[in-house]
Amino acid sequence: MHLREDERIHIADRLREKASIRTIAAELGRSPSTISREVQRNRTVLHGYNNRWYYRPHAAQRRADARRPRPKTGKIGGNPRLRDYIQDRLERRWSPEQIANQLRRDFPDDLEMHVVHETIYQALYVQGRGVLRRELVRCLRTGRARRKPHRQATSRQKRFAAPMILISERPAEADDRVVPGHWEGDLIVGAAHKSAIGTLVERSTRFTMLVHLPDGHRAEQFQRLLTDTMRPLPPQLRRSLTWDQGNEMAGHAAFALGADMPVYFCDPASPWQRGSNENTNGLLRQYFPKHTDLSRYSRERLDEVAAELNGRPRKTLGWDTPAERMHALLATTRQ
Incomplete structure (x- = not known):
């Protein structure tokens, strides 16, 4: 019987956790050869790295669907x-x-x-x-005779003077957190939207950095402070930044030039495309409650909070801390 999409998602999750093929097969009630064949058949090898690869479950599902003969009776029609x-x-x-x-x-x-x-x-x-x-x-609740198509991002009016590069064009290596240096960012906003803190999370290590914005988050100020935060990192840790389409990123072209780091924008109303950052923002609200003046927090306090988050062991990192993973990466880049 063919693998289902939820099984492919389970395979991808467990591969990231370094589980063996036999362990994954036992969890799914499948033969190890089935899992091994699936990974070999549908994995993606990184360009220029014959021994570096990643497994993307939704891409694997599309490939499997494309290989099946068409047309065929759907599951509902055949049952x-x-x-x-x-x-x-x-x-x-x-x-x-x-x-x-x-x-x-x-x-x-x-x-x-x-x-x-x-x-x-x-x-x-x-x-x-x-x-x-x-x-x-x-x-159905809508009662429509046809499905209402969602407006495509490409049909929206231009938000910024400089053209945006959407997340669909982000390198595939960023999707599965195989290669470090891909970041997600956002703002947490204070009372009446007058104050904010910039939040940055590295996708592979979950390492968090906070951007101090004592004078507000207008685009020009924000672009300068964001550049100052990211530019000191080594090039290997400045591969990309993913952001939503907030007004604070109107200076994204200047940031990309100043930090030597491309910016990719999420689709509208799609916070899950920055899942690590959204999760981190939720944790940060324990320290910086909603509807408060965030400008009263000092640079030192932001550093303390970031250090506390980066010092927590994470299950997804095999109980390493983000700080440990980041320090290991920095040590490697210095060699």
Whole structure:
């Protein structure tokens, strides 16, 4: 039986944690040869490094889907029992997401009765997959006869004078945290949006740096202070910076030139594209509560807080601390 996308995500997570192929296979109830073949077949080798590679689960899923013969009957269309179950819940005004989760509760050991909510939407809307009764779309909360397309980032009005480079163009090596030097950044904002602290997290080590903004976060000031923060790092630790489309980054072109570090922008309303930074900002709110004046915190206090966060052991780092990982990288660059 083919690997599912959630299994590929599990493989990617455990590979990052240095689990063995046999351990991963046992956890998934699969043969070790199946897992080994999957990794060999769908991994991506870093350009110029024959022995350096990473495994991206969603890319692996796309490759696997592309290799399968088409056309074929969808999962819902080929399983009358599943189709009837879904149609019954749709008639009772259940959402596709509610149905998908209830299927796993009602049939925990029957994988043929498991689908994700997007599969249900496609069975309703996508031409050629409309295996559910078309009139059931009226039972959805929106009741739309068609899915409303999301506005594409490329169709938005220009936000900055200098063109933005979107995250889709960021090097693939940054996605799986294999190569250090890729950072995520944001602001945590104080009362009435009048004060802020810049937050920076390195993706592979989770190392945190804080940017002191005593005079506010207007674009020109922010660009200068951000450059001063990042420029002292060695080139190997200045590979990229990912930010949201906030006004404080209007000077991104000047920063990229001054720090010799490209900037990539997240898609609108997509905080998960800076997941490490979002998580760190949540931790920082323990020290810098919302709706307070953040300008009253000194440079020394920001350094103390960053040192405390960087000194915490992290499960995702094998219980190393971010500080230990960063010090090891800096020692390597000096050799």
